[in-house]
Each structure stands twice: as structure tokens, then as C-alpha cells.
Amino acid sequence: MRFPMSLQLKRRPLLALGLALGIFTALPWTAQADTQVRIGYQKSSTLISLLKTQGSLEQVLGKQGIRISWHEFPNGQPLLEALNVGNIDVSADVADTVPVFAQAAGARLTYFAEETASPTAQAILVHEHSALRDLSDLKGKKVAVTKAAGSHYLLLAALTKAGLSFSDIQPAYLTPADGRAAFENGKVDAWVAWEPFLSSAQQQLDTRTLADGQGLADYKRYYLASSTFAAQHPQVLETLFEELVRTGQWLRQNPQEAASILGPLWGNLDPAIVEKANARRSYDVRKVNAQSLGEQQKIADAFFKEKLLPGKVDAQDVTIWN
Numbered sequence: 001m002r003f004p005m006s007l008q009l010k011r012r013p014l015l016a017l018g019l020a021l022g023i024f025t026a027l028p029w030t031a032q033a034d035t036q037v038r039i040g041y042q043k044s045s046t047l048i049s050l051l052k053t054q055g056s057l058e059q060v061l062g063k064q065g066i067r068i069s070w071h072e073f074p075n076g077q078p079l080l081e082a083l084n085v086g087n088i089d090v091s092a093d094v095a096d097t098v099p100v101f102a103q104a105a106g107a108r109l110t111y112f113a114e115e116t117a118s119p120t121a122q123a124i125l126v127h128e129h130s131a132l133r134d135l136s137d138l139k140g141k142k143v144a145v146t147k148a149a150g151s152h153y154l155l156l157a158a159l160t161k162a163g164l165s166f167s168d169i170q171p172a173y174l175t176p177a178d179g180r181a182a183f184e185n186g187k188v189d190a191w192v193a194w195e196p197f198l199s200s201a202q203q204q205l206d207t208r209t210l211a212d213g214q215g216l217a218d219y220k221r222y223y224l225a226s227s228t229f230a231a232q233h234p235q236v237l238e239t240l241f242e243e244l245v246r247t248g249q250w251l252r253q254n255p256q257e258a259a260s261i262l263g264p265l266w267g268n269l270d271p272a273i274v275e276k277a278n279a280r281r282s283y284d285v286r287k288v289n290a291q292s293l294g295e296q297q298k299i300a301d302a303f304f305k306e307k308l309l310p311g312k313v314d315a316q317d318v319t320i321w322n
Contacts, residue, residue, distance in 0.1 A: 036067045037229070037236050038088040040079045043072070044196065045092035047247045047283060049265050050258065057243055066236060074175060077101065077148045080224065083109060089229040090240065093221035095150030095194070100300045103318065104309045110230040111288040112237045112321035113223040113244055119213030121280040122151045122194035124158060125183065128206035132189060135162035135211055141189035142170040144179035150219050151192035156302045157216040166306040194219075196266055196277035203273050218295045222288070230321050237321055241287070248283035255279065288320050 041048045051057040058068055071087075073079040076094035083091045084107035093115060102109060124143075126132045132141065135158050145155050159166060172179075172188050176197045183191035184205060193201060201207055213219050223244065230237060251258045259274035266274060286292075296315035303309045 035065060035233065035236075036069060037061070037090060037233070038069045038071060039090045039092065040071045040073055040082055040088040041092035042075060042079065042094075043266060044194075046262065046278065046281065047244050047251070047285070048092035050247050050251065050261060051243055053261055053265065056247075057240070060239055060243060061236065064235065064239070075146060075149065080107065080109065081105075083107075083224060083226055086226060086228075089226050089233075090237075091224045093223055096218070096220045096222060096296060097148055097150050097153045097299050097303075099222055099224060099318070100296060100303065100313055100315065101148040101309070103300075103313045103315070104303075104311060108227050108319070109224045110227045110319040110321050111222055111293075112225050112230065113241050113285050114288050114292065115221040115248070116282045116284040116286060117218035117220050118281045119215075119217060119219050121198070121213070121277075122154050122192070122217070122219050123198055123212035124155065124190055124192050124210040125198070125201060125207045126190045126210050127183075127186075128208050130189070130208065132210060135159070136164065138162065138190060138210075139164055139168045140170070142172055142187075144172045144174045144182050144188040144191040146175060146179065146192075147173040149194065150217065150221075151194050153299050153302065154211075154213050154217040154219070155192045156306060158211050160302070161216065166308070195280055196269060196274060199273050199277040199280070200269060203270070203276070220292075220295065223285075225321065227319050230319070234321070241285070244285045248285045251278065251283050287322070290316050290320065293318070 039048065052070055061068060073082065076098035079091050079094060080098055080102040082088045084102060099109065132138065138159065143155065145152050156166060159168065172182060174182055176193065179191050179193065180197060180201060182188045190210065225237060255275050255278060258278065259271040263269045263271045263274050293315050300313035300315050304312050
């Protein structure tokens with residue numbers, strides 16, 4: 001529909017005035033287009049990996065004028081170190097122990113989501129014909145474990161249950177890949193693993209489970225953000241939270257399809273193994289509250305008792321995004 005020429009002429013100065021005063025939405029939208037969120041993740045970051053592969057997060061945030069850059073890390077500890085020093089803005093899920101170590105190092109990070117407990121998603125493995133039958137048999141044995149991972153706390157809790165301390169074993173701090181190699185080659189007596197490494201080893205090697213996390217370690221996973229980024233871009237965290245909830249629901253409803261997507265990302269792992277691994281994780285994403293951090297304090301106290309932390313940590317002395 002065309003307006004009369006006289007009205008068109010009157011509208012031009014009005015348009016110029018509106019642009020000058022910033023009353024049209026185009027200007028804030030253009031400024032928002034320069035925003036970038038840097039997301040750190042691991043290969044085992046299931047929900048973030050699905051969002052990255054399917055491109056759905058780019059689509060949703062792109063409508064808000066926000067770009068994403070992806071940064072992969074070998075495990076949770078360097079991931080949170082990068083978050084603390086400002087090299088990334090948001091961290092994909094990390095095991096519950098990792099923020100405790102970050103706190104002990106002086107990091108000020110913001111919790112913005114959690115996955116509810118998945119105690120069977122990690123376990124202490126021994127060889128099928130090993131003489132180790134009880135947790136107390138670990139005394140004096142060499143155990144492969146990834147430092148600061150959730151499996152590290154499982155090992156501490158298991159030793160405590162058996163009346164042992166961390167000094168009663170010979171820890172071998174190894175990455176999951178190196179831990180499996182050492183276990184497979186008989187260089188360690190036991191290996192503490194988590195998914196999907198756990199199901200992979202159980203399917204491909206002759207193993208026996210000495211103990212999993214049931215009754216010992218809840219094994220929750222947390223999503224964190226730079227406190228500066230959380231304060232400046234709450235709408236980004238809200239969008240990311242909603243997408244994580246949606247993706248977790250989709251995975252639980254479509255386990256086979258999810259496994260077929262994740263298998264190639266996890267070193268061409270058999271989709272049947274991936275599906276089994278995912279069945280042990282809750283993928284139930286919720287917002288964090290102070291009451292839900294009770295296990296975090298147990299973790300902090302256990303590591304401090306064994307002199308694995310430089311000082312005491314108050315697990316609730318953190319920022320929680322709401």
C-alpha cells in the first residue's frame with residue numbers, strides 16, 4: 001500500500017528522528033549481533049554435543065543475534081580453568097568434583113544448570129579373574145583414576161566404606177584413555193571409569209564391577225558459566241538452559257537415534273554401547289539451588305580430609321544463576 005506523496009515526505013524526518021533517538025528496535029538488534037558465546041565441552045558432553053551436531057543452538061541463538069564458538073577440552077579440569085581465566089564463557093557439564101577443585105583454586109564461577117544424580121554411571125572395575133573381591137582388597141593395590149573427576153570421589157567414598165584411606169592404595173592419575181590402556185595391559189589392579197568409557201570397557205574387556213556409585217556417590221553433573229558473562233547475558237543462559245532441558249527429554253525419548261548420532265563423535269563407538277551408557281545417565285536438567293549442593297560439601301570435605309585440597313571449601317559459597 002502506497003501513501004500519498006505529502007505523507008511520505010512528512011514521514012522521512014520522523015524516521016530520521018526515530019533513528020537518532022534509538023526508538024526503533026533495529027539498532028539494539030544490530031548491537032546484539034556482535035555478541036559471541038564461547039562454549040567449552042568434552043567428548044563426553046552428551047547434550048552439548050547433540051546441540052552442536054544438530055545445529056539447533058546456533059539457530060535459536062542466531063535469532064537473537066548471538067554467535068557461538070566451540071572449544072573442546074580433554075577433561076573437566078582444564079575446561080573450568082579456561083572458564084576461570086576468561087578464555088571461554090560457558091562450560092558444558094562437568095562432574096560434581098570438578099567445581100570443588102576449581103573453588104579450592106580460587107575460581108569464582110556461576111552454576112546455571114545440573115543433571116540429577118546418576119550413581120550407576122561410574123564404577124570401579126577389576127579384571128574378571130582378579131583376586132580382588134571386596135573393597136578392602138584394594139589395600140596396597142594400584143588403581144587408575146582421573147584426578148578431580150567424579151570417579152575420584154567414588155574411589156574415596158569406596159575406600160572410606162572399606163575402612164581404608166587414600167594413602168592405603170597406589171593411585172595412578174590417568175586420563176580415561178590411558179587408564180583403560182593401563183588396565184587392559186595389567187599395569188594397574190583396578191580402574192575407576194565413567195560413561196561412556198565404563199560401558200565400552202564392560203562390553204569389550206573381561207571385567208567385573210567391584211562397586212558402582214549406588215550408596216557411595218550421587219554423581220551429578222553441573223553446567224557453569226563465567227560470573228561476568230552470566231551477569232551480562234542472562235538471556236543467553238536462559239536459552240541454553242531451555243535447550244538443554246529439551247535435548248535431555250529428546251534423548252530419553254529417542255535413545256537409539258541419539259546413540260547413532262553420538263557413536264561417531266565418541267570414536268565410532270558401537271551405538272549399542274552408547275545406548276547402554278546413556279541409560280545410566282539421567283539427562284534430567286534442572287536449575288540449581290543451594291539445597292542441591294549438599295553432596296558438593298561431602299565431596300569437598302572428603303578431599304580435604306585426604307589432603308587432596310589445599311584448604312577447606314564451602315560448597316555453598318558460589319554464585320547460582322536464577
